[in-house]
Amino acid sequence: xxxxxxxxxxxxxxxxxxxxxxxxxxxxxxxxxxxxxxxxxxxxxxxxxxxxxxxxxxxxxxxxxxxxxxxxxxxxxxxxxxxxxxxxxxxxxxxxxxxxxxxxxxxxxxxxxxxxxxxxxxxxxxxxxxxxxxxxxxxxxxxxxxxxxxxxxxxxxxxxxxxxxxxxxxxxxxxxxxxxxxxxxxxxxxxxxxxxxxxxxxxxxxxxxxxxxxxxxxxx
Amino acid sequence: xxxxxxxxxxxxxxxxxxxxxxxxxxxxxxxxxxxxxxxxxxxxxxxxxxxxxxxxxxxxxxxxxxxxxxxxxxxxxxxxxxxxxxxxxxxxxxxxxxxxxxxxxxxxxxxxxxxxxxxxxxxxxxxxxxxxxxxxxxxxxxxxxxxxxxxxxxxxxxxxxxxxxxxxxxxxxxxxxxxxxxxxxxxxxxxxxxxxxxxxxxxxxxxxxxxxxxxxxxxx
DNA sequence: CTCACTGTTATACCGTCGTATAATAAATAC
DNA sequence: GTATTTATTATACGACGGTATAACAGTGAG
Numbered sequence: 001x002x003x004x005x006x007x008x009x010x011x012x013x014x015x016x017x018x019x020x021x022x023x024x025x026x027x028x029x030x031x032x033x034x035x036x037x038x039x040x041x042x043x044x045x046x047x048x049x050x051x052x053x054x055x056x057x058x059x060x061x062x063x064x065x066x067x068x069x070x071x072x073x074x075x076x077x078x079x080x081x082x083x084x085x086x087x088x089x090x091x092x093x094x095x096x097x098x099x100x101x102x103x104x105x106x107x108x109x110x111x112x113x114x115x116x117x118x119x120x121x122x123x124x125x126x127x128x129x130x131x132x133x134x135x136x137x138x139x140x141x142x143x144x145x146x147x148x149x150x151x152x153x154x155x156x157x158x159x160x161x162x163x164x165x166x167x168x169x170x171x172x173x174x175x176x177x178x179x180x181x182x183x184x185x186x187x188x189x190x191x192x193x194x195x196x197x198x199x200x201x202x203x204x205x206x207x208x209x210x211x212x213x214x215x216x217x218x219x220x
Numbered sequence: 221x222x223x224x225x226x227x228x229x230x231x232x233x234x235x236x237x238x239x240x241x242x243x244x245x246x247x248x249x250x251x252x253x254x255x256x257x258x259x260x261x262x263x264x265x266x267x268x269x270x271x272x273x274x275x276x277x278x279x280x281x282x283x284x285x286x287x288x289x290x291x292x293x294x295x296x297x298x299x300x301x302x303x304x305x306x307x308x309x310x311x312x313x314x315x316x317x318x319x320x321x322x323x324x325x326x327x328x329x330x331x332x333x334x335x336x337x338x339x340x341x342x343x344x345x346x347x348x349x350x351x352x353x354x355x356x357x358x359x360x361x362x363x364x365x366x367x368x369x370x371x372x373x374x375x376x377x378x379x380x381x382x383x384x385x386x387x388x389x390x391x392x393x394x395x396x397x398x399x400x401x402x403x404x405x406x407x408x409x410x411x412x413x414x415x416x417x418x419x420x421x422x423x424x425x426x427x428x429x430x431x432x433x434x435x436x437x438x439x440x
Numbered sequence: 441c442t443c444a445c446t447g448t449t450a451t452a453c454c455g456t457c458g459t460a461t462a463a464t465a466a467a468t469a470c
Numbered sequence: 471g472t473a474t475t476t477a478t479t480a481t482a483c484g485a486c487g488g489t490a491t492a493a494c495a496g497t498g499a500g
Contacts, residue, residue, distance in 0.1 A: 008466055008477055028341055032252035036458060046479050051459060058458095106340045114337030119400055120330040121248055130402040137404065165394070165405065166417035172396060173389025180339055182350040184357065185385065197386035200420035228447055228496055256488060266449050271489060278488095 006045075015053055015063075017043045022064040027107040030114055031061070062124050065115045068108070069132040075103050077139055087146035088212035094143055095198050096213070098171045099178055099190040109179035133168075140164040144202065151204060166201050170194065226265075235273055235283075237263045242284040247327040250334055251281070282344050285335045288328070289352040295323055297359055307366035308432035314363055315418050316433070318391045319398055319410040329399035353388075360384040364422065371424060386421050390414065 009017070021043035025034035036057045040047040054060035079097030080090045097103060118125045141157075141164045148155035148163075174194050178187045195210040229237070241263035245254035256277045260267040274280035299317030300310045317323060338345045361377075361384045368375035368383075394414050398407045415430040 003464065004479065006466075006478055011477095014477085030251055030338055032250075035456080037456085047458080048460090048480080049478065052477075056458080110337050110340040113333045116396075116400070117330050117334030117337060118250055120326045126402070129400065130404065133397065133402060134404055161405070162409070162413050162416070165397075166390065166413050169393025169397065170386065170390045170417070170421075172393035173391070174386070176336075176392060177353065177385075177389065180336070180349065182346070182353060184350065184354055185381070189382070193382050193386050196382070197390070197421045200423055201390075201417045203420055223494065224449065226448055226496075231447095234447085255486080257486090267488080268450080268490090269448065272447075276488080 004046075011053070014045075014049070018045070018050065018053060018060060019064045019067050022060055023068055023111055024107075026061070026064070026114055027110045031118075034061070062128075065125060066128050068111050068115070069128060072103060072108065072112070073132055073135055073139075076136075080139070080143060086212060087143070087150055088209055091143040091147050091198075092195055092209040092213045094139070095167075095171060095194050095209070096191045099174045099187075099194045104175060104179050104187065104190070106179050106181055109176055113176075136168055137161075137164050140167055147202065147204070147209075151208070153203065163202055167198060170197055170201065224266075231273070234265075234269070238265070238270065238273060238280060239284045239287050242280055243288055243331055244327075246281070246284070246334055247330045251338075254281075282348075285345060286348050288331050288335070289348060292323060292328065292332070293352055293355055293359075296356075300359070300363060306432060307363070307370055308429055311363040311367050311418075312415055312429040312433045314359070315387075315391060315414050315429070316411045319394045319407075319414045324395060324399050324407065324410070326399050326401055329396055333396075356388055357381075357384045360387055367422065367424070367429075371428070373423065383422055387418055390417055390421065 018039065021039045022034065024042055025039050028034075029038075036047045036050050039057075039060075040050060043049075050057055050060055054063065076094055076097050080094035082093060084090070102108075115125055116129065119129045120126070141160045144163050144167070145155050145160050148160070171194070174190055178190045181187060192210065196206070198204075199206060199209050238259065241259045242254065244262055245259050248254075249258075256267045256270050259277075259280075260270060263269075270277055270280055274283065296314055296317050300314035302313060304310070322328075335345055336349065339349045340346070361380045364383050364387065365375050365380050368380070391414070394410055398410045401407060412430065416426070419426060419429050
């Protein structure tokens with residue numbers, strides 16, 4: 001029998017490749033269908049490498065979850081800080097980034113949901129979720145505060161915290177249903193809906209967020 | 221060997237019992253950990269009954285998903301229609317019902333997320349999700365419309381639809397993070413946050429929703 | 441009380457799971 | 471070139487998955 005020809009990759013490349021294959025398999029077939037053999041096949045290696053690089057399949061899956069969450073929050077934060085601009089524009093870009101591709105993605109929401117299902121009973125997943133959620137809230141509060149002061153609005157920490165919780169929920173919900181793309185409405189309208197709702201939640205005048213980034217996306 | 225003593229139940233009771241056992245197992249261990257043998261043990265029967273009543277394990281799991289979704293939407297709708305009252309009170313009760321027990325539940329959100337993870341690639345789950353989401357949106361629109369007219373606000377169908385999408389996202393997000401109960405804030409404040417945000421999204425005066433149901437929950 | 445019906449149990453089967461182990465070959469050092 | 475290292479493959483093993491089948495027992499009809 002012919003033994004397969006192979007190439008030695010760097011440890012980082014191999015780990016990354018395996019993690020991406022893991023996410024791809026979990027997204028398509030859930031945690032139950034993502035078997036060690038399938039993941040290995042997708043990464044074009046044999047299943048033994050999983051043990052070699054991660055010790056066990058379970059550890060690899062958890063590492064893949066951390067990778068996914070990191071990518072999601074990183075993309076949103078980058079969009080906000082992209083090019084400074086006024087506070088309203090930064091917050092608006094942050095919101096919009098979460099309801100447009102690449103964050104708006106059926107594959108990513110499938111992954112996210114699958115992992116969320118394990119948060120309740122698996123401490124490892126719970127820790128990753130809590131940390132990422134906190135990071136998201138903190139980022140939102142930091143974006144909200146300057147917007148409030150720019151509008152001469154009360155901006156106590158408690159106040160910003162409540163706004164961040166509500167805004168995060170709005171973003172999560174729109175991202176979720178939009179990504180699933182059930183065809184009940186046009187996902188292209190999500191940025192408009194999201195910004196209008198965000199203005200309402202924060203008690204800002206109409207278009208104070210949408211107007212701050214309308215240069216690129218003029219659609220009135 | 222002693223054969224187990226058993227009792228013949230009605231078909232409905234047996235099916236219901238198996239479906240509840242399925243949900244319990246999936247909530248605790250995910251789809252991968254919820255094996256036919258474990259589910260059967262939890263329902264205090266042997267695994268063969270799954271085939272007898274549902275044909276296969278997969279069909280039973282899907283039926284359990286439908287049961288869960290039905291319970292969730294039914295509970296929220298009942299809370300709204302509980303005792304008529306003015307439109308603001310009905311909408312407020314609907315919102316609050318989704319961010320308080322029994323809908324606010326770590327087990328239910330775990331289940332919901334686990335199943336959502338399969339919506340993308342499994343047509344059966346996708347259909348159940350789309351139908352339930354549409355039902356939720358329609359219910360919200362029906363609750364929103366009379367509130368808008370009561371406040372002499374524009375209430376076109378398109379307008380109500382956008383409001384419903386945003387409000388649904390807010391509710392989903394708060395329900396989700398609140399149920400996971402990561403300890404980052406007190407879930408007891410969720411109704412207040414939810415109602416204030418809902419007022420903002422709909423452009424209603426402050427306390428127009430919260431005030432409508434403050435008789436039982438006076439906390440100002 | 442007896443019998444037939446069928447809900448339910450017990451068991452066996454085959455496939456696949458995760459992973460441990462040994463053989464192999466690609467890369468590196470000299 | 472040769473030796474050495476170790477990343478990678480190939481294979482085997484025990485456990486467990488879903489489910490098909492046959493035996494059993496609770497239930498109601500006569």
